[in-house]
Amino acid sequence: xxxxxxxxxxxxxxxxxxxxxxxxxxxxxxxxxxxxxxxxxxxxxxxxxxxxxxxxxxxxxxxxxxxxxxxxxxxxxxxxxxxxxxxxxxxxxxxxxxxxxxxxxxxxxxxxxxxxxxxxxxxxxxxxx
Ligand code: FES
Numbered sequence: 001x002x003x004x005x006x007x008x009x010x011x012x013x014x015x016x017x018x019x020x021x022x023x024x025x026x027x028x029x030x031x032x033x034x035x036x037x038x039x040x041x042x043x044x045x046x047x048x049x050x051x052x053x054x055x056x057x058x059x060x061x062x063x064x065x066x067x068x069x070x071x072x073x074x075x076x077x078x079x080x081x082x083x084x085x086x087x088x089x090x091x092x093x094x095x096x097x098x099x100x101x102x103x104x105x106x107x108x109x110x111x112x113x114x115x116x117x118x119x120x121x122x123x124x125x126x127x128x129x
Contacts, residue, residue, distance in 0.1 A: 030065045030072035032110055034058075035089040038075045041082035046099075050086045051075065053100040057112050070111070 004011040018024040036051045055061055058071050065072040079087050084096025088103075095106060104112075 028065060028069060030070050032071050032091055033074065033089075034071060035074050035076045035079065036062070037077075037079045037085065037087045037089075039078035039082065039085075041078075042085035042087055045085040047086035049100050050088065050098050050103055053103045054088070054107065057104060057107055 001011060004014045007014075018026060034054060036047060036054060038047055038051065051062065054073060058066055058073060060066055060071070060073055062073050062075045076089075079089055079094065081087055081094060081096060084094070086098050087094060087096045088098060089095070090106075090110065098106075
């Protein structure tokens with residue numbers, strides 16, 4: 001609303017732009033943005049397990065931000081380095097050839113500790129089958 005007023009453009013125009021471009025969001029993002037590639041090449045190499053492991057460690061689902069605003073978890077269709085799959089990006093850095101165990105070690109560098117009780121219901125259901 002503030003942007004609409006400051007730029008003197010209709011609120012509907014601001015909303016249209018914000019919801020079209022992925023660079024904009026209507027909710028706050030975390031200090032660290034984690035993007036998990038779910039492209040075909042990464043999927044056949046286990047990106048779903050990587051995504052579930054990260055969601056488990058952070059206690060959030062894709063598209064969500066941790067309550068302390070430290071992490072936002074997103075999925076993307078391709079990060080452009082398919083031969084390194086499964087690939088994730090944390091902020092501006094790429095991490096490839098990941099395994100679920102290596103994800104936990106990687107996130108430890110960002111202050112994330114494994115907390116078994118932090119499993120979101122829908123992710124936990126997928127993990128348990
Ligand atoms: S499919 Fe994952 S980087 Fe291209």
